[in-house]
Amino acid sequence: MEINDLTPAEQRVWRAFATGTVVDLRDGGTELTVRARVLRALLLNGPREPDEIAAVKLEGAHITGVLDLRYGTVDCVVRFSDCRFDSVPSISGAQLSYLNLSRSELPGLSAARIRVDGSLRLTDCRFGGPVHLGGAQISGALFLERARLSAADSGHPALRLNQITVEDDLCAPGLSVEGEIRLDGARVAGSIDLEDAELSNPGADVLDSESLEVGANVQARRLRAEGRIDLRGVRIPGRLDLLRATLSNPGNTALRASSAVIGELWLREGPRMTGRLNLRRAQIEQLDLEPEMLPDEVRLLDLTYTFLTPHEPVERRLPMLERDSSGYDPHGYEQLTAAYRHIGDDHAARRVQLAKQRRHRTTLSWYGRLWGHVQDATVGYGFRPLRAFGWLLSLLAVGSIAFALNPPPALKPDEAPDFNPVFFALDLLIPVITFGQETAYAPEGWAQWLAYVLVLAGWVLATTVLAGVTRTVSRQ
Known part of the structure; x- marks a missing residue:
């Protein structure tokens, strides 16, 4: 593409590329529109200058056409801040050094299997359709703070992060999603932050995270979720923090963490869970559980834990076992007994054993x-x-x-x-x-x-x- 074919706005972007200068089209001096094919040519084969670091740093632009970087290699910083895209950027399989779309508005994002040597920043973005990052490899962090995604009527997950690899943190406090988030098979070396997030997909999966591996913690304080959170088989060595979380999926499972291995699970100070809690076969070092958050139906078959906090009287803990829809589970009573004995409360342990015998009695014949x-x-x-x-x-x-x-x-x-x-x-x-x-x-x-x-x-x-x-x- 010849420089003579460019509009005044595109000429500013082209000239600024070689030195990595910020171009803010909101200053009123030029038209806001930049064609996607111009940006593609610039990113793949733009002019360079010795001793300068090339970069596209564009703010406030209206980008028309499809930004197609599929399987391309972009070895410079790419930053589109406060921009508006008419079409879904297609960058699947691309390799980038750094990508920042903060505060931009997009109809979606197709970025499956991309490789980012630095971080991927989608802070405060607004997506009108699905965001596909499945299989992506991100050497830095993935930022989704306060991002807004809506794909409830598309027939596809709103946010695909399945099989993704993030070598740092996944930061998404304040994230708002209408539709399903897929995190199954993902690996996050650091922590996942979902504090104050609002997730909505009533009657279906709102967060599918089967076999997710996290290097540290999952912070989800004040999370509001309508739909099923599926954490089956996850590995979280640190803390799964659901303090003051609101979990709702009436008539079905609200939280499933069966076969999971978790260092600490916090379920406290929030409203009563609406739906079913499934912790079957989970292994939890410390279960920090407030009886008030337990739903009417739980599944605790073969759940193992070492510590049960806070310390509560037996009368407040036994209903947890009596609500188990799996039926009489002697293992559950033995776990609760061991938890009381671990803190030296032998009297409470004996009362749990007595309750176990009484529950077992209901399964026997009349004699x-x-x-x-x-x-x-x-x-x-x-x-x-x-x-x-x-x-x-x-x-x-x-x-x-x-x-x-x-x-x-x-x-x-x-x-x-x-x-x-x-x-x-x-x-x-x-x-x-x-x-x-x-x-x-x-x-x-x-x-x-x-x-x-x-x-x-x-x-x-x-x-x-x-x-x-x-x-x-x-x-x-």
């Missing part, structure tokens, strides 16, 4: 449930052993008084020992030890029926006490 009720009432499944002694003392008192008022006749009066109502009742209650009273005297009438009751109660209490002691020893 199993009946026997479970007996163990619960007598010794609290072994976690309240003193209760059995209370029953024994009560029955001993009843039997002693009854047999004292109505002594049974001796079987062999000449050989029988002196009758003692207390030891006679003990002989009936304790099935192993004998004091010689039971074999020497035979109650009659109603006293005989009382003796049968004491014998049966003695066997039940002895069996439940033995089961409780066995359970206690096995826990030790």
Whole structure:
């Protein structure tokens, strides 16, 4: 392209390229329009000057036509600030040193598999259609602060970051997206910042991040998401921070982090989650969970964690396990027990184990449930052993008084020992030890029926006490 073919605005851009001078077309001196084919020629084969760093630094331009840099190599800085693009830039497969589109307005962006040796900055951009960065390799950071994307009616994800590699941070605080964000298979060496972001795709995936790998943290405080956040299989060694986040997907899963490996998961100080929480098979070092944020339905099968904070009474933690739609999961109770024991609260740990036995009882047959009720009432499944002694003392008192008022006749009066109502009742209650009273005297009438009751109660209490002691020893 000859320099004579350029408009006055394009001539300014062409002359400024060799020295990297900023061209601001908003100063009122020239027309704002710059043709995309002029920029393409400049970026791929523009004039250079010795000892100068070439760059396109264009502000306030109206760029017409398609900026086509597909599979090209651009070895200079490219900055289009506050510009308006008529057509979607097509730069898939291109290799660039640095790209900055801050505060620009675009109908979309096609940049799959691009390579950027520096950073890619889309700060405060406004996109009217899909942004495709799938498979991109960015040596620096990816900036999406306060960017606005809308592709809800396009039939395509609003933001494709699947299989992307970012060697620094992904910075997107205040990001606003209408449609789906795909981050599946992505790798971010630093942190992901989604604080104050607003994501909306009701009834569908709003953030698909399966198998995402993050080098540090995911900051998402005050995040507002309408739709499903899918974090299945993610690897986050640091913190997944959802402090004061609002997560909503009525009738379906709001947050799925199954099979994930996370250092810390924070779910606190936000409104109650609307939808389902799925943490099945996840491995979390510290689960910082406020009961108020839990939805009506959770899936916690095989969830493992070391610390559970903040410290809450058992009554506030057990509903988490009772809401599990997977049904009775003994592993969940064992995890909660271990968390309480880890901080030295053995009393709370025992109460969790008692709740586990009661929940297990609901899965048994009628006779199993009946026997479970007996163990619960007598010794609290072994976690309240003193209760059995209370029953024994009560029955001993009843039997002693009854047999004292109505002594049974001796079987062999000449050989029988002196009758003692207390030891006679003990002989009936304790099935192993004998004091010689039971074999020497035979109650009659109603006293005989009382003796049968004491014998049966003695066997039940002895069996439940033995089961409780066995359970206690096995826990030790």
